[in-house]
Amino acid sequence: MGKFAPSPLDQRAQAVADRLTRASKRQQLPGALPMLGQAVRSKLRDGTWDPTMSEPGKRFLADKYVALDPEKAALCYLLCRSLDARRVVEVGTSYGVSTIYLASAIRDNLAAAPGESGTVIGTEHEPAKVAAAREHLVEAGVADYADILAGDLRETLPAVDGPIDFVLVDIWIPMAEPALRILEPKLRRGALVVCDNIVSGASSYRAYTDYVRDPDGPFQSVTVPGRGGIEVSMKR
Structure with a gap:
């Protein structure tokens, strides 16, 4: 082993x-x-x-991968499988590494539900990254389970329909909290949100963590340390 x-x-x-x-x-x-x-x-x-x-x-950073760690991506895969997710949003697709894991989870969930549909909706501002991510999804055999929205997420995310089962936030930090506020009304009860580098970027993520950790807010949250840390938040 x-x-x-x-x-x-x-x-x-x-x-x-x-x-x-x-x-x-x-x-x-x-x-x-x-x-x-x-x-x-x-x-x-x-x-x-x-x-x-x-x-x-x-x-x-415009041409940098800054890819999610494979172990974190695998965790996101398992969380999506456990939720039996059909609708996943990825805030920050970059070159599509983590998107491959998320789209694979959707595909594997649908394998047990003939006739149902599901998708990962990614967001990416850099046109070259959008094109590359789409190619990588085709190469990985999961392009049918993902759609990358090109442009400013403040313009693209409002058009995303719910209910959303899972969100991965791995984006330029100032966009993390605004993106989640756009998506929050569309999250189903029990939906999970994973945000990367929440410990290593603690001061910069203050607006985000204040939002998801608010005891009177819409989320219940836990911080998992190690490799920059992740925040896992559940919609109440």
Whole structure:
């Protein structure tokens, strides 16, 4: 037995996800020093260590994978399977790595429900990433279970219909809380929302965590530490 549980993906999807994850990791080391420089400049200029808050920082990340860790993506797959999810929203698709896991979960749920339909609705602002994500979904064999909305999520998400079973939030931090507020009325009771890097980005995610942790708000939430941490929130 290995150190980690095996992937829930089939061989075709796994091959694509593995290749993209390796590409994401190859970007991380060469990009570490430039990103540190961006962070220092951001702190001096804007008072925050988060370089993505500035236009230069956003441009720097425009072609980066910043893919969800495979273990976190596998957890999202299992949560979608447990919920028997039919409608999933991914806030921040990038190159489609985590989308492959989510779309695979939808496909596998539908395998036991002939005649029913389901989909992952992704959001992505960068046109080149939208095109690449769509190609990767085709290559992974799950394109029939995903639809990527191109453009500003503040314009695209309001048109998404409910009921929504599951949401993955892995986006430019200032967009996380506004996106969830758009989606919240469309979440069914018991729907789950997973947000990545909630511990490593705690100060930047303050508006988001204040929202999902509000005892009088629409969510009940738990923080899972490790690898940047994730927040798992359930719609009351």
